[in-house]
Amino acid sequence: MLKECNKPKYLGIFQILLCKKWFSSLESNLTNIIPTRNSTCFVAIERNNIIAYILATPINKRGSCWSISEPYFIGESISYSRYNLLENLLRKILYESNINTQSFLISVNTNDNQNLSIIRQSGFQPFKIIxxxxxxxxxxxxxxxxxxxxxxxxxxxxxxxxxxxxxxxxxxxxxxxxxxxxxxxxxxxxxxxxxxxxxxxxxxxxxxxxxxxxxxxxxxxxxxxxxxxxxxxxxxxxxxxxxxxxxxxxxxxxxxxxxxxxxxxxxxxxxxxxxxVLLGRSIWKRQNGYKFKSIETELLTNLVGNLQQQPELPSTFQIKNNR
Incomplete structure (x- = not known):
């Protein structure tokens, strides 16, 4: 596929990203042993030509949160608009990739209303303007x-x-x-x-x-x-x-x-x-044994779990003298 790339100046970049993709796939299967550090690249291909790609990079050492780049367009699609390409690339990262997390960050220019609309529709919420x-x-x-x-x-x-x-x-x-x-x-x-x-x-x-x-x-x-x-x-x-x-x-x-x-x-x-605009998305947090638990539920569980059970107090009642 790389040999058929219609943009020779991107060939070296894709070769490096392909190697990082292999290492990232290996790390995803060994997250309990090897910390995730390598980026993952997703490309959009039409008629054997790469027309766009997007990067996902772990933010922290544990790989519990990843940042998603804006799409890089290196060609024009015949069948799809840039709106559809970004929508499909985001769907691939969020739902079909082997990235072992559900927490993502992405930033978009405040004037880019089209990309901002797609990202909001994908479940991202704005946090701050940088x-x-x-x-x-x-x-x-x-x-x-x-x-x-x-x-x-x-x-x-x-x-x-x-x-x-x-x-x-x-x-x-x-x-x-x-x-x-x-x-x-x-x-x-x-x-x-x-x-x-x-x-x-x-x-x-x-x-x-x-x-x-x-x-x-x-x-x-x-x-x-x-x-x-x-x-x-x-x-x-x-x-x-x-x-x-x-x-x-x-x-x-x-x-x-x-x-x-x-x-x-x-x-x-x-x-x-x-x-x-910096936006974030996190619906579920992955636990050991591939069990999922919402962040709100986890915070509530930790809070309640730290509370110690109090002994039952005797009920009070009034004793009337029988005369």
Whole structure:
């Protein structure tokens, strides 16, 4: 099939994706032994020509949640519209693949009403709108020394747990149950640009961590604590403008609701590249022995199971004196 591909420049990409598909299939059968790490590729073929493909990638080490990419169209179909192609590819991933999970995330541009409509019809619910910021090309790198009221520290095992707690506190219970990211998932995906901002008391007040559902080669998520810290007005601009970037496609993600962070990004000469809606889907959660249980039922079971049975109290009644 690869030899007959009508797009020679995609041949190398498909060869790599095919190898990852084999490894992913092996991991799916050995999820209790080997953690799932490889992506899975699904292609749409018409008359022996690949016209579109879509990727599914595990978000965490356990493979309990996967991110789905937007479709990549490399040709035009004669019989099907792009609407039908995306609908069929999503159905293949959600219902007919060997991916051992039922929790998925996908992001769509806010202006892409057609794809957004298909994804909503497939059972995905919107969680938040993400802004993608890019540093202006004319902004030159200037190395500044930090003042004594805060420090920058690269991600390690200790501060990864601290920044993970900030992330958990700001997300809804439903969203946390879907993407199911632990602190070691943040630590394992660290790079030279990830880290945390600490105050003098060694408390983490903000940080740059790997994106949950990255859309670009280099994309980091900027998060902070629930309470606004005025020191961030100075520490964040110094940090994000202190990077000596080797790539032009480096982006920082913020939520559209966080007006404080968005204002700082704008004043720091960063511009919004695009806005995307992050959607999630999780109807069932797979248990051992291939049994299924709804997330709501599991949460209720855990809650009730932690309650200890109280001893029966004697009933009270009034004794009247018989005269």
């Amino acid at each position: 802004k993608y910021w890019k540093r202006r090309d004319d902004l030159k790198y200037i190395k500044n020394e930090y003042k004594q009221n805060f420090i920058w520290e690269r991600l390690n095992e200790e501060n990864s747990q601290l920044i993970w707690r900030l992330e958990q506190a700001r997300e809804s219970i439903n969203f946390r149950s879907i993407f199911d990211r632990q602190w070691h998932d943040i630590y394992e995906k660290r790079n030279i640009l990830t880290g945390v901002i600490k105050c003098q008391k060694n408390n983490v007040i903000a940080g740059l961590i790997p994106s949950i559902c990255p859309q670009y080669d280099s994309s980091l998520e900027l998060i902070r604590g629930l309470a606004w810290d005025e020191r961030l007005n100075q520490s964040i601009p110094q940090r994000i403008n202190n990077f000596k970037l080797t790539k032009n496609n480096y982006y920082i993600e913020t939520t559209s609701e966080d007006n404080k962070l968005n204002e700082i990004m704008s004043k720091s000469n960063w511009v919004t590249k695009e806005e995307r």
